[in-house]
Amino acid sequence: MAKQPAAVVGVGQTHHRAKREDVSMAGLCREAIDRALLDANLTLDDIDAIVVGKAPDLFEGVMMPELFLADALGAAGKPLLRVHTAGSVGGSTAIVAASLVQAGVHRRVLTVAFEKQSESNAMWALSVPLPFNMPVHAGAGGYFAPHVRSYIRRSGAPNHVGAIVAAKDRQNALKNPYAHLKNPDTTVESVLASQMLWDPIRYDETCPSSDGACALVIVDEDTAAASPNPAWIHGTVMRSEATTAAERDQVNPQASRDAAAALWKQAGITNPVEEIDAAEIYVPFSWFEPMWLESLGFAEANGGGWRLTESGATAMDGRLPVNCSGGVLSSNPIGASGMLRFGEAALQVRGAAGEHQVDGARRALGHAYGGGSQFFAMWVVGSEKPSN
Amino acid sequence: MFYFRTMTRTLSAPVTVAFDYTRSTGPVLGRFLTGLRDGQVVGGRTSDGSVVVPPPEFDPVTHDPVTEFVDVAPTGTVTSWTWVPEPVAGQPFDRPFAWALVRLDGADAPFLHALDVSSPDQVSTGMRVQVRWAEERIGAITDIACFEPEDGGDGGFETVASATSSTTDTEVEVRGAPATSPDTTVPVTGVVTPVSLDYLYAASPEESAFYRGLNEGRIVGQRCPTCQKVYVPPRSACPADGTPTAEEVEVSQTGTITTFCIVNVPFLGQKIVPPYVSAYVLLDGADIAVLHLILGVDAAEVRMGMRVRAVWKPREEWTYSLENIDHFEPTGDPDADFDTYRHHL
16 A cells, blocks of 8 residues: 655754753753744644654663653653664654654654753763673774774775865854854864874764754645645655674665665655755764765765765755755764754755755755664655655 | 573673763753752642642643742642552662652642651551751752651741742742752752663673683684674674574684774773774684774774784683783784775775
């Protein structure tokens, strides 16, 4: 049976900051939710179901957010679900919400994802020593840096490509009123001059640690008729893979390639780099832009990605603008980062991205990954109702 | 500390995950905690006119933020209770006590806290109780040490009639406060909530064999009978095809650095002083790399493809851990050809 059409009619996010000490977790979520509902011209009473996502539990020491947030999320008397896929959770949460509408189960679903990183220490949470093992883990940067090194070696990428991405995303963030980092002086040169943290990853090539939330209102065709600019969902995909299989490709994981292939097929896209007008790709460390460009099929494997980035194609005015919002490199409330990518893609095709709008964007990609490059969540949204 | 389970010969060890999480209270719970610090219980008025303690952040009907605060009395009536005959760590008392739902005078909804009585015979629904304040109040729920029978305390409290207070940031009036408190001019905006989880980390039988091998100076993996890949450490089942692995394979103590990271960043809980090289070492005879430390070479000299060997700690320091290998160091042999390890990246 065919899926029911579904569209994003409301996008809300908080002002992302290192510390949002002015609000509780509930208040943080409501800030995003209230903006999304206002955008959708709906109220909590209009919502049929709520889907919540957050980062892994140690990241802020909350194990069952659905329990203590039910009241604040307006979930009394309604289904409330929680989704959990590490860093990709924001994307997966949006997809679960979309699937409730696409399945015809609910007509108007609210989804929210959040993170209060300031209440914990993600580096600590990712590096808790386990008995019997060598305590050489060093946070997300320590995990991903060796794989970035592998990419550089496999692709023959020049040293400065990561810095191009970091400088671009930080400049893009200046156009996004919600972005955490606002560093107008960031240039390729300043990034290259910044401290080497997890060699080969420099300080300015890493994401910040942010407090923030994002919420989306996803509705059926009838409800979307009232919206002046729905972002229609053209395709959604999630894929997972084992973290530790022998000879697993950590640079270009099978699950990522499979997810992208399935996504383009669902969305009726045969040439992604030509047919996608804006992409919001989960890039927590700058080198992941060229890595994911290749894995997603925007460029040839083992070198096409960095060439695309180096050519300027991923800049705001390029052939494939990537992370016009400033991306994860400029705002990283981990639990919400994936949903921000999905929401920013929706803003682009709704013509609602403000200063970081890509003129005439008709189809956009939202992308998230999590764990040890183990979970992938992606969607394509478009300004027109899908024909498939 | 390590334990053997004699039946299965699996290894286990205790592990504690502990962190002092901080919580931003937001304006509503902050107001409640500020009140506690200042010796005043504060409720919130919801859209149906009810006074709820602690105040909910958002109205259950309108979903709007709760902005009307009401001072309630430190006295009230037990609406329900349960007896705790054997308190556990972290509870308000180390002696038997009651958990009670108390509807404070001036409030419409009950509030859960400990009730200090010595036997269940001394507690009943409908009994009158009063707050016993903590000696030092800091703006936390524990500022209320407990409830106690109304005529059983020191009687230092006056009953306060329900009164609506301002919603602005003016200082909350302190009533009947038994002790001086911290700076009462600054509202409470955050609390610290220490969390400590104690686990018994249990290694699988296959991993236990690996760790026992390390206790004998050997590195033992297992071969998957389906894909023939040798896993170090061994898994109970091959992650690629799900086949149980059984055949033990001792692998070489020499291998190739596939890829690595130089850790320059210090962080909470770090066990090794930076900078250090954290590297994937593909041991000869294994099909998956292990993560370990590289020493005996300047970090800037470490290369993908570098040949390294295990350097063990003195035997008397061996336990059942990958830490028995202190680090890996270069063998001095020529680097491995990229094609020999590129499919391990």
